[in-house]
Amino acid sequence: MSYKERSIWVSLAITLYIWFNYFSELYWSVQQHTLTTSSMKSALLTVVIMTIALEILHHIVIAIIDNKNANYDEDERDKQISLVGNQNAYYILSFTTIAAVIHLLFPLMSQGLVDALSLPSEYAIINIIIFGALTAEITKFSTQIFYYRRGF
């Protein structure tokens, strides 16, 4: 497994771990009716801080484990795989943007979704965007891993 591929696997694991924590915290806040703007801001701040801290730690640990390739720069195949990953992520983000706009312009169309989420409308829109961005990120990493495993 190349340095780059290993790095992507760890980033995917970090992303899943952090966002699973965020959405489970959100879920329990909704269930217990304790969701407020400040509790959501606090949860989002935790996500940002944990992402930065874990990404720094991940790069340090991988550089120590595989110190021979610590200064490895992307080659042309890495760049192409990265481009395909970004392209797939872009489709998801575009879809999310359209979904968010539809939700804002035609709230009745997405009333079912708001009811299912059990969130006030202003929280629903924020979390639709966050969920879309997260799905895009996971899609990017998954696409890259797929092409590294299958060959490109």
Add this chain to the structure above:
Amino acid sequence: MGKKIVNNIRRLRFDADEMTQQMLADIVGVSRQTIVAIEKDKYSPSLEVAFKISEYFNVPLDTVFQYQ
């Protein structure tokens, strides 16, 4: 069935004193995994990398890569 790009890099490495994939990767400026992918016909390199490989082995480009 469609044509695809195949190559003789494995044989050329063998003929060049059993050169390792890592050595070739360092010479042409890609990762060892990219050389592995090229040898298995899973990745078609850029023209630049293709020319670097043929230049290193001192053979014409169509000796290294064929479209068949």
